[in-house]
Amino acid sequence: MSQIEEADLESQVTVLRGVGAERAAQLARLEIRTVHDLLRHRPRGYEDRTRIRRIAELQEGELAVVSGRVAAQGIKRWRGGSRSVFELVLDDGTGRLHCCWWDQPYHEGRYPVGSELIVCGKPRLRRPWTVDHPDVEVVEPEEEGAVSAHVHRWVPVYPLTEGMGQRWLRGLIWRTLERFGPLIQEPKPAFDLGDLPDRAAAIRQLHFPESPAQGETARQRLALDEFLALQHDLQQRRRRLQENARGIPCAGDNRLMRPFLRCLGFALTDAQTRVLREIRLGLGGRWPMRRLLQGDVGSGKTVVAGAAALMAIESGCDVALMAPTEILAEQHALTFRRWLEPLGLRVELRTHSAKPVEAVQGGPPGPGLCIGTHALLESGFSPPNLGLVIIDEQHRFGVAQRERLVRKGRYPHLLVMTATPIPRTLGLTVYGDLDVSILDAAPPSRGTVKTFVRSAERLPKVWAFVRQQLAAGRQAYVVYPRVEEQDLKTGLKAVTAEQARLREALAPHPVALLHGRLPTPEKDEVMAAFREGRVKVLMATSVIEVGIDVPNATVMVVENAERYGLAQLHQLRGRIGRGGHTGHCILVAAARTREARRRLEVLARTTDGFRIAEEDLRLRGPGELLGQSQSGLPRFRFGDLAADLDLVQRARALVQSQAARSPHVFHPPGGRTAGDTHGSPNAGQKRNTAPDR
DSSP: OOHHHHHHHTSBGGGSTTOOHHHHHHHHHTTOOBHHHHHTOOOSEEEEOSSOBOGGGOOTTOOEEEEEEEEEEEEEEETTTTEEEEEEEEEOSSOEEEEEEETOGGGTTTSOTTOEEEEEEOOEESSSEEEESOEEEEOOSOOHHHHTTTSSSEEEEOOOOTTOOHHHHHHHHHHHHHHHGGGOOOOSSOOOOTTOOOHHHHHHHHHSOSSHHHHHHHHHHHHHHHHHHHHHHHHHHHHHHHHHOOOOOOOOOSTTHHHHHHHSSSOOOHHHHHHHHHHHHHHTSSSOOEEEEEEOTTSOHHHHHHHHHHHHHHTTOEEEEEOSSHHHHHHHHHHHHHHHGGGTOEEEEEOSSSOOOGGGGGSSOSOEEEEESGGGGSTTOOOTTEEEEEESSGGGSOHHHHHHHHTTSSSOEEEEEESSOOOHHHHHHTTTTSEEEEEOOOOTTOOOEEEEEEOGGGHHHHHHHHHHHHHTTOEEEEEOSBSSOOBTTTTBOBHHHHHHHHHHHHTTSOEEEEOTTSOHHHHHHHHHHHHTTSOSEEEEOGGGSSSOOOTTEEEEEETTGGGSOHHHHHHHHTTSSOSSSOEEEEEEOOOOSHHHHHHHHHHHHOOOHHHHHHHHHHHHOHIIIIIHHHHTOOBOSSOOTTTOHHHHHHHHHHHHHHHHHOTTTOOOGGGSOSSBOSOOTTTTOOOTTSOOO
């Protein structure tokens, strides 16, 4: 493609006939600024206009397209002019169709008598045929080619913005395809696309297909281009790492590992042993390890992280572990001090509330483990010989944050962990540059967990059941979505506002409060009292979602459960059943819609985190599931990570094969990276109804 042609496709939309400053501003609201953007504006569906129905053939409630002339029109008003109905009569020679718009007087004057209209809607037989609020297009004198964009075919239905009509945008895209379509070329190198169309044909068929099936095939071709571009970026990232870095020898010599395993008090599962073998190979490899460790709740990731840290420390290297919340970092510090300090190792905690103590330099000499939150990203944290970085709950951090911590050393090894099982498509895209280890078995000591969905009206029975469990010596969590701000209209509850009511409902059992806004000493005291059994009920926000391990806690009640995602509810549920007793998770929800009830029933049916994650992806989409700004997830125009696993796998295989042959040749399709890597203006922002921490 010549430079002139490339410039034409990347030209501003104002080069198109009929697009002035006002129209360009409207298109910009749809994120359409160039010709290329316009041609990639994806229809949200298609409308069957392959057949124009005669009015005499209309069927009750059946969507139909009718063409005719306006025989009469007018507006009626009543109630002093506050109510109105605009009505026109369409005549096609076989009958008359009355079209009505209620309380929309601005239609008056748009459709004069004698004008030709195409009307689409579902008619009702009111003697005569009537359709309320139909879609209408005025047939204006214009070239024959443009008319074919609107009738006698499956026509695209686009996302619009205020002041823009379907007919205008459809005609603009039709004319743009005629002018610029020949400039669309295949990306290089060429791949075996099987039965998918070439890129130019795909863009045309996306907008003006012969059938919806052809439009879907075109979408798949363009989605494949996006996945190819992303996989190329991931391969390039891995290649640059291998070109610029050599792995720090961190496989260890087992001098600390052996006493550590002896003192654990339990044997590792086969899955943990297998994963540790994979990690040891990575820590001793030629290049820095980049590994994702994922496993369901309770599968034993923390022990694996501790063993990996020991391998690096045995090799004379420091280790950094970053957690997303102070409570989780503090829990990790307690656990790792219990494990590592008897081995003579230094464990330091660094958060914004708990700065490292001055006397740490007087502690055990040699390498150690530093656990912290985002405070580890600050300039004050500079370990002398960083060999391994461990990031817990990786999806809570952005890619840039991950890289900032890694740059604290000279290409240290990286182990990222998540207790939220990752759907396969996300694993191949968001984490596609990482090797993957999976803990697919839980320790045998875990108890079973039963899940129940209950309405708010049944809360008295719920509290009676909780009292029975407390009387039997067990402990309980009660989780609320907000810290302070209740919403009485929607029934949204806040933990601080509910504490008096809950203490009364569960008396005489001691109840304590925990949320992210408490001072660190107070949080520490509450958690210590709950672990030791002095507190029987922990009222909390979702801050307890990960990292809390109290084996005697067997009951969890989640209020306003419909406000949470499935993966988050699954994580909360993972706090119970960690001992030998049966756990009971009770989801109290105002599930008013069938979809909301079905979401919660998924949790009641299965405890398989991977199945739940797949369902969460299908229902919520990847942007909401991971948070686009947090995960670095591109926003795809055509790719659907909930449905396109086959395409993602195909793209990965194609790019890996091409990289093996000629790693410097491949260019992203269309001259762009995958999708639009900028997120939407609201990406990652917290909604007003989102749970607090």
